[in-house]
Amino acid sequence: MSLNSDIARTTSLTEEQVAGYVIDATKEVFSTMVMMDVVGDFPLTEPVSRFKCCITGMVGFAGTYSGVISIHCPIALALKVTSNMLGVDCDEVNDDLNDAIGEIANMLGGSVKQVLSKGGLDVKLSIPTVISGEDYTVNSLSDNDCVVVPFTVEGHTLLVGLTLTKED
Amino acid sequence: MANILIVDDSSTMRKIISRSLRQAGLTVDEIYEAGDGIEGLGVIASGKSIQLILSDINMPNMDGLEFVKAVRANGNSTPIVMITTEGGEEIIAEAISSGASDSIKKPFTPDQLQEKLGGLI
Numbered sequence: 675m676s677l678n679s680d681i682a683r684t685t686s687l688t689e690e691q692v693a694g695y696v697i698d699a700t701k702e703v704f705s706t707m708v709m710m711d712v713v714g715d716f717p718l719t720e721p722v723s724r725f726k727c728c729i730t731g732m733v734g735f736a737g738t739y740s741g742v743i744s745i746h747c748p749i750a751l752a753l754k755v756t757s758n759m760l761g762v763d764c765d766e767v768n769d770d771l772n773d774a775i776g777e778i779a780n781m782l783g784g785s786v787k788q789v790l791s792k793g794g795l796d797v798k799l800s801i802p803t804v805i806s807g808e809d810y811t812v813n814s815l816s817d818n819d820c821v822v823v824p825f826t827v828e829g830h831t832l833l834v835g836l837t838l839t840k841e842d
Numbered sequence: 843m844a845n846i847l848i849v850d851d852s853s854t855m856r857k858i859i860s861r862s863l864r865q866a867g868l869t870v871d872e873i874y875e876a877g878d879g880i881e882g883l884g885v886i887a888s889g890k891s892i893q894l895i896l897s898d899i900n901m902p903n904m905d906g907l908e909f910v911k912a913v914r915a916n917g918n919s920t921p922i923v924m925i926t927t928e929g930g931e932e933i934i935a936e937a938i939s940s941g942a943s944d945s946i947k948k949p950f951t952p953d954q955l956q957e958k959l960g961g962l963i
Contacts, residue, residue, distance in 0.1 A: 703949050761857070777855050780852070792931060799900050
């Protein structure tokens with residue numbers, strides 16, 4: 675599992691640099707919007723597709739580059755994240771939880787987009803998609819062309835994944 | 843005191859912006875909310891007194907750029923500041939040329955809101 679070679683060539687970015695951008699963007703979003711500190715680790719060497727008692731927020735890229743950025747978060751942590759963002763307790767999976775995790779994915783997508791597209795017009799961001807459940811899988815046709823960074827937050831682990839391909 | 847319209851498809855972000863405006867010490871009276879550009883135009887058309895509009899760009903139904911153009915096409919000169927994940931130079935330039943006053947990149951801090959909005963309300 676590694677960054678698509680076309681991405682590395684056209685952006686002149688190494689996998690370590692892309693992982694660094696993902697880590698910096700995640701830290702910034704969590705420190706300013708969630709009021710939580712996250713600690714990033716080295717990217718995973720194998721993709722993760724199966725999640726249990728988690729929520730996943732995803733935003734797609736389309737244009738010069740296509741792909742998706744995703745955040746996979748245990749429900750227990752997502753409830754704390756949502757409570758912090760809203761300033762009121764959130765204790766169940768509901769629209770607030772979905773909206774909060776979707777908005778985090780949206781902000782992460784915006785940060786990565788700025789790295790890929792200085793002007794911003796040649797890459798478009800989708801509206802966030804959120805799924806959750808006790809046991810589900812998320813598969814991409816290009817699972818091997820991705821960078822997945824684990825983060826530790828208040829004793830929980832969340833994952834931020836970035837899958838990108840360069841369009842011809 | 844100023845009445846502010848927040849246009850963003852994320853209810854979470856609308857709440858964060860509302861809270862951050864007050865944390866920034868800005869003098870806010872009423873805050874109206876809309877989930878997309880079409881709803882935003884509806885709030886304006888209802889005749890409410892609004893001194894500042896804060897709008898996302900990436901929204902369903904009617905995005906922020908279309909919303910700004912529609913507001914200005916109606917002859918409304920209320921300041922509009924884009925609060926968006928979109929930080930690209932060309933997109934921000936398009937927003938400004940369409941009639942937006944300024945832009946703020948998400949994520950933001952209350953201090954950044956104060957810096958950008960302090961002179962507008």
